[in-house]
Amino acid sequence: MPPAVLVLVTADPEVSHRANEAIRIALGLVAGEHPVTVLLMGPAGKCLADEIDELVDGDDILRHRESLARLGVTFHVDASFQPHGVWNSTALPTAPVSIEEIGELVASAQRHLVF
């Protein structure tokens, strides 16, 4: 069984390309048949915003998040995240997570990539 991977994204996609890079890598690992958990913390929740023009590499973020959803990945989102504007109108699978649940996600993974 491949090790479970947690991809934890804290980068703000409105100011940094690293949010997209994190999601791209998550997609690559899912394609490699790893169990992957994607966790969007803080401003990284904006990765699911409808207005992709506001995001660095927004077109890529759009493609990657849709691909991840098609492959069965749920986006775990910091429960304290407050979206501004239209958010996830296509209903990609999401799960709000508390700080305690974030701790559990971290503890349960064997590999951790934090962006």
Place this chain on the structure above:
Amino acid sequence: MDLRKRMLGILLSTKPEHPNLVTAVGLCREALNRGIDVYLYLVDDGVYALDRPEIQDLSLRGAKLFACAYGAQRRGIPLSEKATFCGLVVLSDLVEGCERFVALN
């Protein structure tokens, strides 16, 4: 503890100016000194470190050096013999195959 032939994977995604480079090089050197098989994967801004002499020195000492082809292309870094340019499939293999995997982001 005999660590020979154990496998260590390191992912580096930050620019050479970031302290992560020092950490990555230090880990690799120590691991190589102890006979560990080292796999260093440069991704995102980490591909800028490809030309650094301390990175190339790791390769000369036996570390397997990989660079993300997509990241290099986006940054205008030409393909070369300095590393094995590849995609995320290799990263996936390293994540699975290495006994320890450290991501420096």
